[in-house]
Amino acid sequence: MVIPWLGFPLGDFIRRVEPLGSAKFVAFQTLLDPQQMPLQRTHILEWPYVEGLRMDEATHPLTLLVGGLYGKALPSQNGAPLRLVVPWKYGFKGIKSIVKISFLEKQPPTTWSIEGPREYGFYANVNPAVSHPRWSQATERRIGEFQRRKTLPFNGYGDEVAQLYTGLDPKTLY
Amino acid sequence: MAPRRPPLPWLKPGLFAGGLIPVAVLVWRAAHRTLGADAIAIGLNQLGYLALVFLVASLTCTPLKTLTGWTWPVRIRRMLGLFAFFYASLHLLTYVGIDQQLDWPVLWGDVTQRKFMIVGFLAFCCLVPLAWTSTDAAVRRLGFQRWKALHRLVYVAGVLAVVHFAWRVKSDLRVPLTWAAILGVLFLIRIADAIRTRRRKRARQPVAARSVDLGPAG
Numbered sequence: 001m002v003i004p005w006l007g008f009p010l011g012d013f014i015r016r017v018e019p020l021g022s023a024k025f026v027a028f029q030t031l032l033d034p035q036q037m038p039l040q041r042t043h044i045l046e047w048p049y050v051e052g053l054r055m056d057e058a059t060h061p062l063t064l065l066v067g068g069l070y071g072k073a074l075p076s077q078n079g080a081p082l083r084l085v086v087p088w089k090y091g092f093k094g095i096k097s098i099v100k101i102s103f104l105e106k107q108p109p110t111t112w113s114i115e116g117p118r119e120y121g122f123y124a125n126v127n128p129a130v131s132h133p134r135w136s137q138a139t140e141r142r143i144g145e146f147q148r149r150k151t152l153p154f155n156g157y158g159d160e161v162a163q164l165y166t167g168l169d170p171k172t173l174y
Numbered sequence: 175m176a177p178r179r180p181p182l183p184w185l186k187p188g189l190f191a192g193g194l195i196p197v198a199v200l201v202w203r204a205a206h207r208t209l210g211a212d213a214i215a216i217g218l219n220q221l222g223y224l225a226l227v228f229l230v231a232s233l234t235c236t237p238l239k240t241l242t243g244w245t246w247p248v249r250i251r252r253m254l255g256l257f258a259f260f261y262a263s264l265h266l267l268t269y270v271g272i273d274q275q276l277d278w279p280v281l282w283g284d285v286t287q288r289k290f291m292i293v294g295f296l297a298f299c300c301l302v303p304l305a306w307t308s309t310d311a312a313v314r315r316l317g318f319q320r321w322k323a324l325h326r327l328v329y330v331a332g333v334l335a336v337v338h339f340a341w342r343v344k345s346d347l348r349v350p351l352t353w354a355a356i357l358g359v360l361f362l363i364r365i366a367d368a369i370r371t372r373r374r375k376r377a378r379q380p381v382a383a384r385s386v387d388l389g390p391a392g
Contacts, residue, residue, distance in 0.1 A: 134341065148277070
C-alpha cells in the first residue's frame with residue numbers, strides 16, 4: 001500500500017516527553033470502548049489491542065504518529081484520532097486509536113503475538129523470504145494495481161532501517 | 175397414504191436463475207469497480223463462500239426430506255451440487271489466474287506446503303468426479319450402487335471445505351464454526367436416519383433368522 005499519511009515523527013514526541021534513560025521499549029494501547037467498537041464485545045482477540053516497539057525503532061524518523069491521510073483527518077476506521085505508522089513493518093504494527101503510550105524496560109506483549117505466537121512475532125518486519133505459516137509473503141498487490149510485485153525486504157526501506165537489526169537473525173524478525 | 179407430489183414446475187428454472195444471480199452481481203460490480211479497494215480478494219472470498227453455501231445446501235436435501243417427507247429438495251440436489259462445483263471452479267480459477275496470475279512456483283508451494291490451501295484444493299478435487307458423473311447416463315453406466323458409493327465423496331468435500339475456511343481466517347472463527355455446526359447437524363440427521371432404517375429392517379426379519387444373524391446378544 002502507498003498511502004499519503006499526515007503525521008509527525010514519533011521520535012519528536014518521545015523527545016518532548018523525556019522518558020527515563022532506562023526505557024528500552026515503547027508500548028501502545030488502543031481505546032477500549034465496546035459502545036463504539038462492537039467487536040470488542042467478542043473474544044476474537046484479547047482487548048484492548050496493544051502494540052510495542054523497541055526504543056530505537058520508535059525514535060527512527062520513519063516511524064510516524066498519524067492523524068490524517070489523503071489531506072484529511074483520519075476517519076474512524078483508519079484509527080482516529082491518532083495512530084501509529086511503521087512503514088517497514090507489517091500493517092498490524094500500526095496500532096489505531098491510541099489512548100496510552102508507556103515506556104518500559106522490558107519487551108511488552110503485543111496482541112497478535114498473544115493470539116498466534118507461531119504466526120506473529122514482536123518485530124513483524126516485512127520480509128519476503130519468510131513465509132507466514134499459512135501463506136507466502138513473497139509478493140504483494142498494491143491497491144489500485146492489478147499486477148503483483150515482489151515484496152521488498154523492510155518494505156523497501158532497507159537502506160534506512162536494516163542497521164537497526166545488525167547481529168539479529170532476519171528469520172526471527174517476523 | 176402418500177401425499178400427492180406437487181409438480182412445482184418453476185422449481186428447477188427458478189433455482190437455475192437464482193443460482194446465477196450472485197455471479198451476475200459479482201461481474202456487474204467488478205465491471206463498475208464497486209467491489210472495494212481490494213476487489214480481487216473480495217471476489218475470491220465471495221466465490222469461495224458461494225461454493226460452500228451451495229455445497230452445504232446440496233447436503234441439506236436428504237436430511238430435509240427425512241425430516242419433512244418432502245420430495246422436492248431431492249429434485250434440486252443435483253443442480254445445487256453443480257452450482258457448488260461451478261462456484262468452486264470460479265473460486266479456484268480466480269485464485270490461480272487473477273490473484274496469483276499463473277505464478278506456478280507459488281501455486282506449487284501452495285499445494286505442497288500450505289495446509290489450508292491443500293485442504294481447499296482437495297475439496298475441489300473431490301467435486302470433480304462428482305460433477306463428471308452427475309448425468310443420468312453416468313448413473314446407468316456406473317450402476318446405482320457404485321454411483322452412490324462414489325458420491326459419498328461429497329461428505330469429504332463438505333468437511334474439507336469447512337476446514338479450508340476455518341484455517342484461512344486469522345482469528346475470528348465464528349462464521350466457519352457456524353458452518354461446521356450446520357454440517358454436523360446435517361450429518362447427525364443422516365446417522366440417526368440410517369440407524370432407524372437399520373432397526374426397522376431388522377424388526378421386519380423373522381425371529382429365527384434374527385437369532386442366527388445376531389448371535390446370543392441379539
